[in-house]
Amino acid sequence: MRSHVSQALTHDADQPLRALWQRYRAYRARFVGAVVSSTVNKVADVMPELLIGAAVDVVVRGDASFVGEVLGVESRYAQLGWIAVINVVVWIIESGSEYVASVLWRGLAQGVEHDLRVEAYDHVQHLDLGWHESRPAGSTLATLNDDVNQLERFLDIGAPAILQTVLNVLLVGGVFAVASGQLLVLAFLPIPLIVVGSLVFQKRLEPLYVKVRAAVADLSGTLSANLAGIATIKSFTAEDRERDRVAAVSQAYRDANTNAIRSSAAFVPLVRMAILAGFTCTLLLGGWATLRGDLEVGLYSVLVFMTQRLLWPLTDVAEVLDLYQRGRASAARILGLLEEPVSVKAGDTALARPVSGRIELRGVRAGYADGPDVLHGVDLVVPAGETHAVVGATGSGKSSLLRLVLRFDDPRSGEVLFDGQDVRELDWDSLRGSMGYVAQDVFMFAGSIADNIAYGRPDATREQVRAAAEAAAALDFIEALPDGLDAWVGERGVTLSGGQRQRLALARALLRDPAVLVLDEATSAVDNETEAAIQTSLRQATASCTALVVAHRLSTVRHSHRIWVLDAGRVTEDGTHDELLALDGAYAALWRVQTGEVAIGA
Numbered sequence: 001m002r003s004h005v006s007q008a009l010t011h012d013a014d015q016p017l018r019a020l021w022q023r024y025r026a027y028r029a030r031f032v033g034a035v036v037s038s039t040v041n042k043v044a045d046v047m048p049e050l051l052i053g054a055a056v057d058v059v060v061r062g063d064a065s066f067v068g069e070v071l072g073v074e075s076r077y078a079q080l081g082w083i084a085v086i087n088v089v090v091w092i093i094e095s096g097s098e099y100v101a102s103v104l105w106r107g108l109a110q111g112v113e114h115d116l117r118v119e120a121y122d123h124v125q126h127l128d129l130g131w132h133e134s135r136p137a138g139s140t141l142a143t144l145n146d147d148v149n150q151l152e153r154f155l156d157i158g159a160p161a162i163l164q165t166v167l168n169v170l171l172v173g174g175v176f177a178v179a180s181g182q183l184l185v186l187a188f189l190p191i192p193l194i195v196v197g198s199l200v201f202q203k204r205l206e207p208l209y210v211k212v213r214a215a216v217a218d219l220s221g222t223l224s225a226n227l228a229g230i231a232t233i234k235s236f237t238a239e240d241r242e243r244d245r246v247a248a249v250s251q252a253y254r255d256a257n258t259n260a261i262r263s264s265a266a267f268v269p270l271v272r273m274a275i276l277a278g279f280t281c282t283l284l285l286g287g288w289a290t291l292r293g294d295l296e297v298g299l300y301s302v303l304v305f306m307t308q309r310l311l312w313p314l315t316d317v318a319e320v321l322d323l324y325q326r327g328r329a330s331a332a333r334i335l336g337l338l339e340e341p342v343s344v345k346a347g348d349t350a351l352a353r354p355v356s357g358r359i360e361l362r363g364v365r366a367g368y369a370d371g372p373d374v375l376h377g378v379d380l381v382v383p384a385g386e387t388h389a390v391v392g393a394t395g396s397g398k399s400s401l402l403r404l405v406l407r408f409d410d411p412r413s414g415e416v417l418f419d420g421q422d423v424r425e426l427d428w429d430s431l432r433g434s435m436g437y438v439a440q441d442v443f444m445f446a447g448s449i450a451d452n453i454a455y456g457r458p459d460a461t462r463e464q465v466r467a468a469a470e471a472a473a474a475l476d477f478i479e480a481l482p483d484g485l486d487a488w489v490g491e492r493g494v495t496l497s498g499g500q501r502q503r504l505a506l507a508r509a510l511l512r513d514p515a516v517l518v519l520d521e522a523t524s525a526v527d528n529e530t531e532a533a534i535q536t537s538l539r540q541a542t543a544s545c546t547a548l549v550v551a552h553r554l555s556t557v558r559h560s561h562r563i564w565v566l567d568a569g570r571v572t573e574d575g576t577h578d579e580l581l582a583l584d585g586a587y588a589a590l591w592r593v594q595t596g597e598v599a600i601g602a
């Protein structure tokens with residue numbers, strides 16, 4: 001069993017970034033490395049200002065200069081030479097640490113981005129089918145894509161910027177503290193204002209960014225649904241209507257962003273006013289103190305530069321705050337996704353091999369979400385090796401029944417048994433691994449036809465793939481394609497007809513040589529002649545396995561060992577084709593209609 005599915009929830013909704021910190025312990029060493037190199041970089045970055053002050057000090061005070069005293073060098077030329085050498089060394093350290101810090105921060109951001117995306121995707125693919133059906137795929141895509149990217153941006157740009165700002169305040173504060181206590185207070189006066197302002201803005205911004213992320217998900221969901229339904233849009237000439245609908249969702253996203261930007265942008269002027277106050281204080285009061293002879297000229301010049309260095313970067317606080325809030329909202333969404341519970345979890349019992357393939361439903365009641373029951377106490381047995389069919393009117397619950405056999409859903413009551421074991425106790429390999437399933441909507445992956453057929457058995461030989469294609473009556477059309485088995489399907493590949501896709505899906509299921517074949521309208525889209533060919537092959541293929549077949553076309557299933565007739569979620573008749581005709585019930589009526597239609601059409 002996969003660990004994170006069952007792991008206890010650690011996410012504190014209010015602290016998504018802290019939750020990430022706890023989740024990704026493996027990155028802590030790299031984080032510490034990044035912090036250390038950023039710190040070295042910041043120290044080296046502040047040094048040139050101090051050196052400028054020292055140089056001014058040398059020129060103004062000569063022998064009594066700070067550098068002269070510390071180094072014990074008398075000549076002003078030599079003192080300036082030393083300052084230049086130190087400056088070069090500092091510059092080299094600054095550049096080197098900048099490089100290391102940037103590589104480490106980016107590596108950290110990319111690493112977390114990658115791990116989080118893969119982990120979230122893996123979790124998503126284990127979530128119940130019902131969960132996927134209840135929300136637009138585009139919204140999940142937005143979280144896996146946009147939200148993960150947003151978080152990466154915060155880790156790459158926002159986190160180092162926060163660290164730089166804090167270090168800046170500490171280092172410059174240290175210099176001021178040594179130079180002049182009074183100026184320290186004055187230059188730092190704006191900082192509490194900025195901190196309080198930041199907190200207020202953060203509170204205001206948080207809900208705004210939650211709205212932005214929700215709007216992105218909405219937009220993504222609408223776009224992907226529309227692209228999937230493009231043929232329907234065109235056929236109903238609904239392009240204008242859909243453009244307006246997308247425009248409305250996009251406008252909602254724009255509005256959400258505008259609100260957030262308006263609030264975060266209002267922060268910048270506030271910070272600037274505070275900065276102006278601090279800078280003016282240092283400029284005037286420091287200058288007066290220097291004129292009075294209370295402050296060295298060199299130190300005064302250092303303090304003026306330092307005030308600039310301290311305060312101007314604070315204008316970026318708004319941007320950093322913005323990144324931080326966006327990052328938090330995204331992290332919350334990703335963690336929320338990771339914490340979606342999986343209710344259909346694999347059991348840990350493995351079936352003894354070879355699996356015989358007996359299927360039994362006992363008193364099965366089932367339905368979707370909070371909706372009414374769609375199956376009302378179904379009892380059904382498919383002995384190992386037999387082929388059984390489920391027929392009935394549309395909406396009678398046939399596909400829902402197959403979903404329970406594959407355990408896409410669990411019944412509300414009753415049980416589904418496979419080889420005598422409750423399917424809830426079986427591991428996926430024993431249950432789904434024993435089944436070859438052809439769904440109503442056939443899905444083809446981007447890849448060659450051979451890749452698609454071999455999807456459930458990637459190690460199959462070329463010959464096995466050909467044999468499966470032949471058994472599914474697909475080989476003729478495949479060989480007629482320019483590249484045959486190597487023809488590309490899926491995105492930007494050859495477009496297959498519905499019947500061709502169904503045959504590939506059938507070949508894919510047969511290649512697994514499953515103990516049970518589960519076919520949901522697997523041949524509904526092929527013509528009668530092809531269907532007859534498939535039936536002949538299928539009879540051979542199912543001679544050695546169990547098969548559960550759903551079909552509307554009764555000719556498809558007339559040779560089944562047993563046919564189960566479903567009516568509004570209940571089994572109303574069952575027996576062989578001949579028995580059911582003799583019973584003269586719903587099946588017989590349906591048969592007459594269908595054979596009559598054939599007679600009319602002929």
Ligand SMILES: Nc1ncnc2c1ncn2[C@@H]1O[C@H](COP(=O)(O)OP(=O)(O)OP(=O)(O)O)[C@@H](O)[C@H]1O
Pocket residue numbers: 133368371374392393394395396397398399400401
């Ligand atoms: N994913 C789902 N979520 C909610 N309700 C569903 C879902 N799938 C099916 N249903 C409902 O369950 C009932 C049975 O549907 P089901 O697809 O099992 O019928 P069916 O006999 O296979 O129909 P058809 O022959 O048209 O494929 C229907 O009322 C349908 O609306």
